[in-house]
Amino acid sequence: MKATMKTLSAILICCFISTIQMYGENIQRPESENYVKGVEALNEGNPEAAYTYLNAEINEHPDNGYAHCYMALICNFCNDTKLALQALNSSLELIPEADTEYRSFAHYSRGVLLSNLKMWERAEADLNEAIRLNPEDVENYKSRAQLYFETERYEESLDDLTRALKLDSKADVNDLMLQLMAVAPTSEFMERITATYQQLDQVTIH
Known part of the structure; x- marks a missing residue:
């Protein structure tokens, strides 16, 4: 799927949320000029300038x-x-073990890329590690649910969507839930999907 600025911005929001969440912990992050300017450029939606600064930083x-x-x-x-x-x-070799938020995000990002390449086992290992490091991140569960769906592990996919909704009742899982409905192997499984689907805000199953 072709990347868009919206996709890039959404990913960056995850990164900056991680920064805020880790603020109170004793983890020292880089403060060099090129790095700071590169992150600022990304935050401003300017990947070209960000590349220049981050390349110089690296x-x-x-x-x-x-x-x-x-x-x-x-x-x-x-x-x-x-x-x-x-x-x-490289990031996973270098980011400190104690910085679980950023390491989780790096594993998540690699897991998504590997899923796009249909390298399912490696992708699952990364997403499992992302969840282990940051079990409160809804995106980790959503991405693993998508992987389970693509590999026809529908029960596990639904389990992860349910976990995502427990963490955030407004989590954007509507599309994948509908896909699960379309392939539901049994009436019992359809009932489970329906019960989970009803947790979505502003959606009613008739």
């Missing part, structure tokens, strides 16, 4: 795992999956 400080993580977003936005995966691999 050349100057190749051990900045956070810069590699953000660079992966830019590579994915430019439809360069290979470079995006390389950047995420």
Whole structure:
């Protein structure tokens, strides 16, 4: 699926939420000029400028795992999956183990990319790790639910959608829920889907 600025912005929002959530913990993040300007450029929706700053940052400080993580977003936005995966691999080698929010996001991002490549086992391993590191992130469950659906593991897909809705009753799971309805193997499973679907805000099953 072709990347859009909306997709990039949504991913960046996840990153910045992670930053806020981790603010109170004793984790030191980079403050170098190119890195800060690169993140600011992404926040302003300017991936070209962000690439310039982050590329300079990585050349100057190749051990900045956070810069590699953000660079992966830019590579994915430019439809360069290979470079995006390389950047995420580097980020996971370099981001401190204690920074579970960012490590979870890096695993999530790699899991989504691998899912797009239909590398299901590796993708599932990444999404499992993302959930282990950050079990309160709805997006982790939604992405794993999509993977389970694509691999015809419908019960597990529904379980993850249910978890997502328990974390956020307004989670955007409508499309996948409808897809599950279309392939429901038994009447009992359809009843489970319907019961879960009714948790969605402003949706009524008649």
